[in-house]
Amino acid sequence: MDDVSFRRLHRSMLLARRIDEEAIALQRQGVLPAYAPAKGQEAAQVGSAAALDLTRDFAFPTYRELGVAVAMDVDLVAYLSTHLNIWHGGMYDSQAARLAPFNAVVGGPVTHAVGWAMGAKLDETGGAAITYFGDGASSQGDVHEAMNFAGVYRLPVVFFCQNNGWAISVPTTQQVAGGSVAARAAGYGLEGVRVDGNDVEAVFEATRAALDRARDGGGATVIEAMTYRLGPHSTSDDPGRYRSLADERAWSERDPIARAARRLPEVEVAEAERHADEVVEQVRKGLLELTPRPAEELFSFVYREPTTALLEQQRVWKESLDV
Ligand SMILES: Cc1ncc(C[n+]2csc(CCOP(=O)(O)OP(=O)(O)O)c2C)c(N)n1
Ligand SMILES: [Mg+2]
Incomplete structure (x- = not known):
């Protein structure tokens, strides 16, 4: 990877x-009702999303994909507005950004990506979908059906699992029988690859391929x-109740950003x-300035044509408003 590309990945992380x-x-501070931290997973998120061709590919994120939004240059105030809970989803244009609204249903984005990939194949767009999901999500029936469907129809999709060691308080070892999500690919006739998720260049290359x-x-x-998820599952979680500080410290030593920074001159870091x-300041200001949307919009954009x-x-x- 050339220096400019590597610098860009570090900057995004x-x-x-x-x-x-x-x-x-x-x-x-009471501004966002809740948030799902991505600390420690920046290389996996940025490295994979940076490999997308935004003219034809499309990404389907979970609730923990801030690094994906950053790497895809999505407006961050609009992205984070999802966590403000003032609208259906993020207030960015998903079609233009090539990033679906994030999905809090565990395994949910996986079926959406496969459906999108089916459309891309039928329409011969030449684009591919990437779907994000966790080690916990890999136990969901939806994920297995989606993988089988993609295998049967040979669909253009990348199933990107961030195995961050935990599904809230349940460790991967207690729910991924066989010890590997990648190994399951063989059963569906898919390629399976395991990559060091804290090595941004390795993630980028594996995703690009x-x-x-x-x-x-x-x-x-x-x-x-x-x-590894270095922080809590969400701002309501206390990881101290189910894992050791020693474990967190050991993974902190493998911090993906510090690792990338070691390859760069100090002045660039x-x-x-x-x-x-500078961007953090702008985003903070932008979020604080957002105001609630008209309540009527609760009904807009749910379906292309509203149902009866x-x-x-x-x-x-x-009617209830008129009373
Ligand atoms: C269908 C469904 N079941 C359960 C939940 C509650 N839930 C939210 S996150 C989560 C764990 C997901 O773990 P993983 O897939 O490993 O993703 P991570 O949170 O580690 O990024 C669960 C069970 C949910 N949101 N959706
Ligand atoms: Mg997980």
Whole structure:
């Protein structure tokens, strides 16, 4: 990888870390109702998303994909507005950003990505989907059905699992029988790859190869990025109740950002820090300035054409306002 590309990956990871810290601070200050920290997973998220071709690919994130949004250059105020709970989802244009609204249903984005990939194949767009999911999500029935479907129809999709060691308080060892998510790919006729999820360049290369293969009609790949969630599951969680500090410290030593920074001149790291500080300030200001949306929008954009049931709900809601 050339220096410019590597610098860009480091810059995105650092920005993701700083915004993540700011989001936690905003939650503690009562601005965001809740937040799911991504600390420690920046290499997996940024490395994979940076490999996308934004003119034709599409990403389907979970609730923990801030680094993906950063790497895809999504407007971060609009992205984080999802956590403010003032609208259906993030207030960015998903179609333009190539990033679906994030999905809090465990395993949910996986089926969406496979459906999108089916459409891309039928329409011959040449694009590929990437779907994010966790080690915990890999136990969901939906994920297995989606992988089988992708295998049967040879769909252009990359199943990107961030194995961060935990599904809230349940360790991977207690729910991934066989010890590997990537190994399951073989059963569905898919490629399976395990990668060091804290090595941003390795993640980028593995994802780029999988996307190329998908776009060339070679079928889907399961990538299992081995990483660690350094923070709590969410701002309501206390990891001290189920894991040791020694474990967290050991993984902190493998921090993906410090690791990337060691390959860069100090002056570039300082410049990336300065840039991150500037963006954090803008994002904080932007989020604080957001105001609630018109309540009527609760009914907009749910379906392309509203269903009879939805129109009926809207009517009842309007009536209740008149009382
Ligand atoms: C279908 C469904 N079941 C349960 C939950 C509650 N829940 C939220 S996150 C989570 C754990 C997910 O773990 P993993 O897939 O490893 O992702 P991570 O949170 O570690 O990124 C669970 C069980 C949910 N949101 N959706
Ligand atoms: Mg997990």
